[in-house]
Amino acid sequence: MRPLLIAGLAWQDFRNDARLSACAVLALVAVIAPLLVLFGLKFGLVGSLTERLQRDPGVREIIPLGGGRFRAEFIEELAQHPRVAFAIPRTRQIAATAELLLPAHGRGLTVEMLPTAEGDPLLAQVAPPDGLQQVVLSFTAAEKLGARAGDELQASFSRQQAGQMQWRRTRLQVSSVLPLAAFERDGLFASLQLLEAVEDYRDGRAVAALGWQGEEQGSASARVYPALRLYARELNDVEPLRQFFAERKLLVSTQAAQIAQVQSLSRNLDLVFWIIASLAVAGAVAAIAAGAVAAVERKQRELAVLRLLGFGTAALLLFVMLQALYSGLLAAAVAGLLYLLAEHGLNRLFMQVPGEFASHLLPMHYLVALCAVLLASTAAAALGGWRVARIEACQGIRDV
Amino acid sequence: MIRLDGVRKTRGQGAQRYSLEIDRLHLAAGERVALVGPSGCGKSTLLDLLALVLAPDAAQGFALGGEDVAGLWRARQLDRLASWRSRHLGYVLQAGGLLGFLDVRGNIRLPRQLLGLGDDGSVERLAEALDVHDQLGKKPATLSIGQRQRVSCARALAHGPALLLADEPTASLDPVNADRVMQLLLREAEACQVTCVVATHDEALAHKAGLTVLRMACRRDTDGGVTASLERAA
Numbered sequence: 001m002r003p004l005l006i007a008g009l010a011w012q013d014f015r016n017d018a019r020l021s022a023c024a025v026l027a028l029v030a031v032i033a034p035l036l037v038l039f040g041l042k043f044g045l046v047g048s049l050t051e052r053l054q055r056d057p058g059v060r061e062i063i064p065l066g067g068g069r070f071r072a073e074f075i076e077e078l079a080q081h082p083r084v085a086f087a088i089p090r091t092r093q094i095a096a097t098a099e100l101l102l103p104a105h106g107r108g109l110t111v112e113m114l115p116t117a118e119g120d121p122l123l124a125q126v127a128p129p130d131g132l133q134q135v136v137l138s139f140t141a142a143e144k145l146g147a148r149a150g151d152e153l154q155a156s157f158s159r160q161q162a163g164q165m166q167w168r169r170t171r172l173q174v175s176s177v178l179p180l181a182a183f184e185r186d187g188l189f190a191s192l193q194l195l196e197a198v199e200d201y202r203d204g205r206a207v208a209a210l211g212w213q214g215e216e217q218g219s220a221s222a223r224v225y226p227a228l229r230l231y232a233r234e235l236n237d238v239e240p241l242r243q244f245f246a247e248r249k250l251l252v253s254t255q256a257a258q259i260a261q262v263q264s265l266s267r268n269l270d271l272v273f274w275i276i277a278s279l280a281v282a283g284a285v286a287a288i289a290a291g292a293v294a295a296v297e298r299k300q301r302e303l304a305v306l307r308l309l310g311f312g313t314a315a316l317l318l319f320v321m322l323q324a325l326y327s328g329l330l331a332a333a334v335a336g337l338l339y340l341l342a343e344h345g346l347n348r349l350f351m352q353v354p355g356e357f358a359s360h361l362l363p364m365h366y367l368v369a370l371c372a373v374l375l376a377s378t379a380a381a382a383l384g385g386w387r388v389a390r391i392e393a394c395q396g397i398r399d400v
Numbered sequence: 401m402i403r404l405d406g407v408r409k410t411r412g413q414g415a416q417r418y419s420l421e422i423d424r425l426h427l428a429a430g431e432r433v434a435l436v437g438p439s440g441c442g443k444s445t446l447l448d449l450l451a452l453v454l455a456p457d458a459a460q461g462f463a464l465g466g467e468d469v470a471g472l473w474r475a476r477q478l479d480r481l482a483s484w485r486s487r488h489l490g491y492v493l494q495a496g497g498l499l500g501f502l503d504v505r506g507n508i509r510l511p512r513q514l515l516g517l518g519d520d521g522s523v524e525r526l527a528e529a530l531d532v533h534d535q536l537g538k539k540p541a542t543l544s545i546g547q548r549q550r551v552s553c554a555r556a557l558a559h560g561p562a563l564l565l566a567d568e569p570t571a572s573l574d575p576v577n578a579d580r581v582m583q584l585l586l587r588e589a590e591a592c593q594v595t596c597v598v599a600t601h602d603e604a605l606a607h608k609a610g611l612t613v614l615r616m617a618c619r620r621d622t623d624g625g626v627t628a629s630l631e632r633a634a
Contacts, residue, residue, distance in 0.1 A: 309486060
């Protein structure tokens with residue numbers, strides 16, 4: 001058997017029967033192109049929705065509700081949990097505000113203080129503040145203060161003791177400003193130590209690191225936090241973490257329902273796609289097999305001559321299968337082009353957000369589709385082409 | 401080259417039965433014979449047996465070029481039969497038997513390609529000798545019957561076979577063209593020292609071409625079936 005010679009002969013016969021070959025190719029295109037569009041829509045829509053959820057760290061946030069009592073060790077353990085991306089304690093809300101002033105501009109603003117550290121999903125590419133004197137400002141806070149990275153702010157913290165208002169000021173350097181999408185409120189991201197210092201000051205305790213006077217500190221390990229900032233590593237980790245808290249009788253608020261909705265949509269579209277794909281592939285396999293049977297019948301004389309010239313059964317079967325393979329290859333290429341046109345149109349019609357798609361396929365999807373088409377074509381042709389085994393050289397050679 | 405002893409082939413049953421019985425047919429290498437007889441007397445069946453495309457029902461002896469063909473059929477060694485056919489046999493079919501998807505050059509070259517033989521100029525030489533050299537780029541459908549027959553002759557000889565079989569190679573041609581094709585075929589076969597077995601109903605043409613004539617005859621048996629045989633053994 002000479003595979004290259006057989007491939008060449010099969011191609012010449014395929015070209016010679018151009019009209020019939022075109023019919024076989026178009027029949028396959030009619031199956032493959034809609035499947036590509038359907039899968040492109042499923043992957044594009046669900047992918048965009050999922051990506052949108054993934055992009056927003058808020059969706060992965062788990063917020064404890066009600067007054068909690070969390071110890072530092074528990075939160076540290078939680079931070080090591082494989083499903084957790086970031087966990088840090090929060091001080092009491094009432095002690096987590098600061099009044100900021102940019103002396104150069106004379107503008108003041110009261111902002112929410114949030115503890116942060118390395119790995120904070122809200123900070124993304126921004127480096128966390130270093131030490132007690134550095135902070136990261138939210139976009140709106142920086143805008144209102146007219147502050148930029150590198151500016152020095154004056155922060156004031158007040159407390160009421162024995163009916164008297166007391167103030168302490170400290171200088172904070174703006175290490176970075178967050179993009180608007182990361183945090184849309186007026187906020188200041190600082191190290192946990194700064195927030196603990198402010199909480200201590202407001203509770204009337206002394207803060208040695210900042211030189212603020214007050215009552216002597218108790219044991220640091222005894223500190224109990226009312227809340228924490230907690231982010232799941234992946235969307236799929238949100239629900240297990242909710243269950244983790246539920247098992248400990250801790251009420252939390254999550255976006256699990258929204259995530260489940262997208263995942264349910266993905267599953268349902270998967271089901272619809274596979275049902276349609278199965279029916280279409282079964283139809284295509286039947287059509288290719290029938291085409292192979294018809295081709296063997298139609299080409300019986302030529303196949304008999306090839307057998308007379310020395311072709312064995314395997315060579316004849318390869319001849320028939322290669323022609324189905326050529327149909328599959330051409331059909332996959334044409335269907336791919338048609339899909340690209342459809343994808344372009346669908347994305348123009350339905351998508352306005354850059355980077356999001358109504359219909360989208362990855363190179364891997366094209367490769368898998370091509371392999372599936374070639375496999376189905378070859379298998380179906382082998383199924384229909386087994387009749388070549390019955391062709392004897394003495395049959396039909398008198399007619400050609 | 402050819403040794404057939406007690407070879408039997410039967411098709412059908414009862415009144416539909418057709419049997420071919422060859423008691424003895426021995427041909428030396430380079431010998432050229434014509435199987436002559438009326439339609440249905442078994443010429444094509446005998447050619448198919450010699451072409452190894454039809455299995456004998458029984459054979460006391462069946463050898464081609466020293467190869468035990470009967471044994472290969474008994475052992476169902478179809479690949480070896482196909483290989484022998486591909487390497488040593490050239491077959492000119494009545495209607496040409498050309499492949500429509502190949503041009504004339506491709507048709508003539510195919511047996512050589514199947515054997516992995518390189519281009520030694522034999523395609524052009526044969527096309528020239530058989531007067532189809534100006535048709536090499538054309539598809540068989542555009543050729544006349546005479547041209548197709550000559551292309552078929554060229555294809556049968558292109559790989560230098562030891563045995564050339566021709567089944568009514570001139571049946572579709574007018575007498576002038578028939579004579580010409582037969583002469584061209586045999587001239588080339590003689591030049592290559594090829595053993596030739598040509599089936600024809602035209603005994604005069606066979607004589608004129610210098611072929612040894614072997615007559616085939618058939619008789620109707622008591623069961624209504626037909627038995628064909630070689631009337632005069634070689």
